[in-house]
Amino acid sequence: xxxxxxxxxxxxxxxxxxxxxxxxxxxxxxxxxxxxxxxxxxxxxxxxxxxxxxxxxxxxxxxxxxxxxxxxxxxxxxxxxxxxxxxxxxxxxxxxxxxxxxxxxxxxxxxxxxxxxxxxxxxxxxxxxxxxxxxxxxxxxxxxxxxxxxxxxxxxxxxxxxxxxxxxxxxxxxxxxxxxxxxxxxxxxxxxxxxxxxxxxxxxxxxxxxxxxxxxx
Amino acid sequence: xxxxxxxxxxxxxxxxxxxxxxxxxxxxxxxxxxxxxxxxxxxxxxxxxxxxxxxxxxxxxxxxxxxxxxxxxxxxxxxxxxxxxxxxxxxxxxxxxxxxxxxxxxxxxxxxxxxxxxxxxxxxxxxxxxxxxxxxxxxxxxxxxxxxxxxxxxxxxxxxxxxxxxxxxxxxxxxxxxxxxxxxxxxxxxxxxxxxxxxxxxxxxxxxxxxxxxxxxxxxxxxxxxxxxxx
Numbered sequence: 001x002x003x004x005x006x007x008x009x010x011x012x013x014x015x016x017x018x019x020x021x022x023x024x025x026x027x028x029x030x031x032x033x034x035x036x037x038x039x040x041x042x043x044x045x046x047x048x049x050x051x052x053x054x055x056x057x058x059x060x061x062x063x064x065x066x067x068x069x070x071x072x073x074x075x076x077x078x079x080x081x082x083x084x085x086x087x088x089x090x091x092x093x094x095x096x097x098x099x100x101x102x103x104x105x106x107x108x109x110x111x112x113x114x115x116x117x118x119x120x121x122x123x124x125x126x127x128x129x130x131x132x133x134x135x136x137x138x139x140x141x142x143x144x145x146x147x148x149x150x151x152x153x154x155x156x157x158x159x160x161x162x163x164x165x166x167x168x169x170x171x172x173x174x175x176x177x178x179x180x181x182x183x184x185x186x187x188x189x190x191x192x193x194x195x196x197x198x199x200x201x202x203x204x205x206x207x208x209x210x211x212x213x214x215x216x217x
Numbered sequence: 218x219x220x221x222x223x224x225x226x227x228x229x230x231x232x233x234x235x236x237x238x239x240x241x242x243x244x245x246x247x248x249x250x251x252x253x254x255x256x257x258x259x260x261x262x263x264x265x266x267x268x269x270x271x272x273x274x275x276x277x278x279x280x281x282x283x284x285x286x287x288x289x290x291x292x293x294x295x296x297x298x299x300x301x302x303x304x305x306x307x308x309x310x311x312x313x314x315x316x317x318x319x320x321x322x323x324x325x326x327x328x329x330x331x332x333x334x335x336x337x338x339x340x341x342x343x344x345x346x347x348x349x350x351x352x353x354x355x356x357x358x359x360x361x362x363x364x365x366x367x368x369x370x371x372x373x374x375x376x377x378x379x380x381x382x383x384x385x386x387x388x389x390x391x392x393x394x395x396x397x398x399x400x401x402x403x404x405x406x407x408x409x410x411x412x413x414x415x416x417x418x419x420x421x422x423x424x425x426x427x428x429x430x431x432x433x434x435x436x437x438x439x440x441x442x443x444x445x446x447x448x
Contacts, residue, residue: 064382065428066421067389070400074421077413155292162294166393173296186304194293194301201292 005185009192012179019175020196026089026171027158027200030096034157035150037097038104043134045105046112056105063102068163071095076167092164100157107153111146112138144215151208158201172196232412236419239406246402247423253316253398254385257323261384262377264324265331272336283332290329296390298322303394319391327384334376338369371442378435385427399423 045056063071075095079086086094115138123133165174176193180186236243271283290298299322306318342365350360392401403420407413 061428062421062425065425065432067386067400067424069389069392070403070417070420070424073400073403073407073413074417077407078417081414159292159294162296163390165296173294173300176297176300180300180304184304184308186301186306186308190297190301190305193297194289197293197297198289202288205288205292 002185002188005183005188008183009179009185009188015179016172016175016192016196019170019172020200022169023158023161023171023173023197024200026092026096026161026164026169030093030100030161031154031157033093033097034100034104037101039108041101041105042108042112045109060102060106063099064106068095068099068160069166071099072164072167088164088168091167092161092169095164096157096161099160100153103153103156104150107146107149108142110149111142111144114145115142148208148212148215151204151211155201155204155208158204159197162197232415235406235410235412236415239402239416239419242402242405243399243419243423246397246399249396249398250385250388250423250427253320253323253388253391253396254381257320257327257388258381258384260320260324261327261331261380264328265335268328268332269335269339272332273339287329287332290326291333295322295326295387296393298326299390299394315391315394315396319388319394319396323384323387323391326387327380330380330383331377334373334380335369337376338373339365341372342368375435375439375442378431378438382428382431382435385431386424389424 041056041059044052045060047053072092072095075098076086076088076091079091119137119141120133123137128136161171162173165171165177168174172193176189180189183189268283268286271279272287274280299319302318302322303315306313346364346368347360350364355363388398389400391398392404395401399420403413403416406416410416
């Protein structure tokens with residue numbers, strides 16, 4: 001029986017590759033948007049505008065305090081009530097962007113706060129504008145602190161894409177879930193799903209370990 | 218499109234009555250979430266400690282399985298691990314209730330992260346400390362007991378509290394294998410009354426309460442730690 005199911009699994013392997021492609025798509029698009037949004041929010045958070053800082057603080061607390069699956073449900077079920085209709089794929093990307101940008105915002109704000117005030121003052125004294133100070137002086141130095149946790153966060157984001165399968169996005173986890181209904185070999189099916197996730201995220205884990213060692217000095 | 222589309226203000230007809238009606242359900246859900254998280258974090262601490270002990274030991278037969286366990290858990294999503302056990306255990310002939318499957322999954326998942334937290338704490342102890350222990354004639358266990366662990370364990374308290382916050386949030390995924398916890402209550406209310414706004418905002422409220430309690434505990438322990446290190 002095992003062997004029979006195994007050959008069935010080999011037969012439908014292209015289905016898994018489709019799921020892998022979907023997961024990769026969601027992961028890449030959301031990593032990109034999260035990084036941009038996260039940097040903007042992080043820079044604003046370490047700025048001087050108190051109201052803006054508070055607002056971002058509330059947003060970050062909301063995202064960090066609730067499970068991602070609840071956030072996905074909120075985006076997918078509550079937004080339509082307010083007249084915003086989203087397809088599952090769009091809802092997935094929106095939920096990922098909301099969640100990821102909050103975590104990256106914290107990392108960026110932490111990195112910027114690690115830069116001493118003297119650096120900013122030296123920038124001002126050299127006649128740089130605020131944008132130039134950020135771009136030429138602060139961010140390049142802060143990157144040293146930001147990069148290792150950022151790559152670590154990327155790994156977490158890739159893994160969190162599995163949660164969007166609950167709203168019917170045909171990603172790797174959903175493919176496994178559908179398959180297990182037809183091939184009742186849970187261990188085999190989800191080992192395969194696990195291996196495919198491992199293939200995407202393990203290189204990033206190694207990169208994050210390397211960066212941590214490299215930047216620690 | 219549902220009839221009677223909501224307009225004006227987004228929460229114009231936010232229905233508190235229905236929330237009160239469902240409050241007993243939410244409270245059982247909350248209790249279940251507490252129970253699952255509490256039991257899982259205890260078991261995960263035990264698993265994590267054992268895994269860490271194996272990870273740092275010099276016996277290869279213990280070290281490499283521990284590395285494999287930690288790396289596999291860290292590079293696959295929790296949801297896949299939950300489904301692996303949920304659909305996999307019955308094929309091995311093991312039939313347990315969903316809640317136990319869920320607790321095992323959370324225990325194995327958090328155990329791997331806790332092993333890494335404890336290991337980071339132990340490796341953060343300065344080499345000079347260990348050398349002075351060696352030169353004072355202490356053996357391995359005495360060095361662990363009197364020098365390394367007292368210093369290392371303090372440093373692990375804030376990240377362990379951080380991990381318990383993560384675990385409470387992770388327990389929401391058990392709703393997908395129909396464990397009746399907080400998120401599942403929100404889903405139940407949504408499917409019975411078609412009121413996702415009320416349902417999920419209530420769920421959010423409860424999770425935020427747990428988050429703020431654990432977060433202030435974590436911040437407090439961090440402050441306490443810095444204070445102690447200053448002397």
